[in-house]
Amino acid sequence: MLALQLNDLEQDGIIEKNVHQLNPLKTDYQLTEFGKTLEPVIEAMANWGELYNQKEASNE
Template identity: 40%
Template sequence: MLSVSFWKLLTNWKPPLAFLILYCNATLQKVKSMGKNQIVNNTPICKLRITAIKDTMEILSGKWKFHILGTLMEGGKMRFMDLLREVNGIAAKMLSKELQDMEMNHLVSRTVLNTKPITVEYEVTEYGRTLEPIIDEIAKWGSAYRNALHSSALLHLHKRLR
């Protein structure tokens, strides 16, 4: 789990992505023009950016997190057994572990209802919802990449058949 001070840093300081890219590229050009073997990502902004990306990838890594988040974003509040049915191929123990991880990282909230037997509901938090456009963009990129690979494979096959 990330430290509180890092969360504050992430939520309070939001330079535009274009600025970060330009700053890192300008640093790269400066290093190249100096002819020295310095590490390109040694600037504070680049280090912060790399750390933020590593933290994000750590939080969202794994086979199931995107599937679970997407299911909860589309389905709203869901009980554990409903999630288990919706997420094809996941074991109950793995679903429980992934939900605990996402709850610890404030992406998913867990509500225990006072029923007999006890019912537990999960839903994406407001903070977790901020991942929706990112997940959409990753899905678009994945589709475009798959299409490009498929087109490339067909082109290669077509050339071989000539």
């Protein structure tokens, strides 16, 4: 499932895959310039998640 999602992100131009010909084979991924435009969205979602966790903790 993860491989499929990574493949989709690569096809959409959000990430790029780098395969290093080492033994054992090593693969890493990085955001493309286009993918970096999502950083504010991801940060906003992370901030919302923190607020949600604080709200839930105060309800316990």
